[in-house]
Amino acid sequence: MGGGGGHAASSMADLFDMMSGGGGRRRGPxxxxxxxxxxxxxxxxxxxxxxxxxxxxxxxxxxxxxxxxxxxxxxxTCKVCNGSGVQVHIRQLGPGMIQQVQSKCSACDGTGEVxxxxxxxxxxxxxxxxxxxxxxxxxxxxxxxxxxxxxxxxxxxxxxxxxxxxxxxxxxxxKEHEVFSRKGADLLMTKKITLTEALCGYTFEIDQLDGRKLVVTSKPGKVTKPDSWKCINDEGMPVHGAPFQKGNLYINLTVEFPTKLTESDCDKLRQILPQKCSYVPLPESDDEDQSMHTGEDDKEHVTTRDVNIEAELRNRKDFGKSHNYNDSSDDEDGRGGQRVQCHQQ
Ligand SMILES: [Zn+2]
Ligand SMILES: [Zn+2]
Structure with a gap:
């Protein structure tokens, strides 16, 4: 009985809210x-x-x-609808049967105020x-x-x-920065240096975000490998809430190679550079077929071409597939079918 009574009370409260324009029970402002x-x-x-x-x-x-x-x-506030903009009429349809009809308040045209x-x-x-x-x-x-x-x-x-x-x-x-990218409190940047700088040392400046110029130097004799990383401690972003604590600045060094060298440049470099050079000149001959051979029967001079290996491997994915026998019981038809497919490609 208690539960039923509670339910009735709560629906009474709802009804009261609706009629008074409250629109619901409020919890705090x-x-x-x-x-x-x-x-x-x-x-x-x-x-x-x-x-x-x-x-x-x-x-x-x-x-x-x-x-x-x-x-x-x-x-x-409209006194007719108490500001709700809605008028609620209750009609008794029969014993225990109530119909509730809502309509726009005519006094305020539904705005809730006059x-x-x-x-x-x-x-x-x-x-x-x-x-x-x-x-x-x-x-x-x-x-x-x-x-x-x-x-x-x-x-x-x-x-x-x-x-x-x-x-x-x-x-x-x-906003994107033209030099730095940010990873947490750390800053990352890429710096291009020349092969000469990679071998003989370099000096470059970084414009820090507070206006300071950071001068980075690598002394001659220290060789920088392509795609290597350097770190400047504490030159990253400040830590929020602890601004005297800073992240690091990481520099990715890429090496730009010369596109061309003269033969005399190469001669000089061979004498200077500490590593030996494997180059063997091709045997000079007018006979093209002869020039492809080293003189030893099991050696043959070959040519190479430049490739972008990722694109190359994509293109090579299907290479040789048309030669696979996928139907051993009927070789002739199987191969014929494959040949047609190959032709369509
Ligand atoms: Zn009204
Ligand atoms: Zn006013």
Whole structure:
């Protein structure tokens, strides 16, 4: 019985809410939806920290009428529907049978309020809010990351009476940097050096995000291999919340080779470079067939061509497949079929 009674009470409460325009039971003050803005920021702003001033247009409660929409300050809530915009009629159809009919409130035309024309607030014209431009100062702290949220509590602006303004949220987005990419607190970059520099040493400058110039030097005698990595400790991004702690800066060194050398350059290099050279000149002969042979019967000079191995292997995937016998019981037809397929390709 107790359970049944409780149920009845709760539906009575629902009915009361509906009739009084409450629209449901409230738990604490209601808050409007947040407004989210994306904010593109540079890597330098996240390295050094920055304050961005942003002018945003938002709704604000009308100060002239204090959000009532009326000159007199009287509530404009429709007395017929209590502001719900809905009228509920209950009809008794028979013993224990009730029909509930909802219709748009005719007194306020469903808006939930009635403001006489002569009592309308001249500032907001009865809308209860005005549109204002406000400048927000968004503070980007050193070390903040892509996707990080900066929340301004209750700054989203007016939505409707009785609802607290929601939060204004800025989501940081990373503008691409022309030199650095970021991995957590670390910075990565690629630096192209020449073969001469790879063999004989180099000096280059890196423009750090705070304006310093980092001078990187490798002394002559130290050979840099292509696609090797160097690290400068503590020259990465600051750690958010601990800005004196910094990540590392990693440099990927790629080596640019000369496209051409003269024969005399090669002669000089052979004398200079410490590693021996395996080059054996082709035997000179007018007879083409003869020139392909080294003089020893089991050796043959061959030619090579430049390839992009990935593209090459893709193209070679089906090589030789047409020669596989997939039907041993009927060789003749099987091979014929394969040959036709091959032709179509
Ligand atoms: Zn009404
Ligand atoms: Zn007003």
């Amino acid at each position: 209601e808050k409007g939806e947040p407004i989210v803005h994306k904010l593109k920021t540079s890597l330098a702003e996240k390295y050094n920290g920055a304050t961005r001033k942003l002018a945003l247009t938002r709704k604000a409660q009308c100060k002239t009428c204090n959000g009532t929409g009326t000159k007199s300050g009287r509530s404009s 403001i006489p024309a002569d009592d309308r607030c001249p500032k907001c014209n009865g809308k209860k809010y005005v549109t204002e431009k406000k400048i927000f100062e968004v503070v980007i702290e050193p070390g903040m990351k892509h996707g990080e949220k900066i929340v301004m509590k209750g700054e989203a602006g007016y939505t409707q009476p009785g609802i607290a303004p929601g939060d204004l949220i800025f989501v940081l987005e990373q």
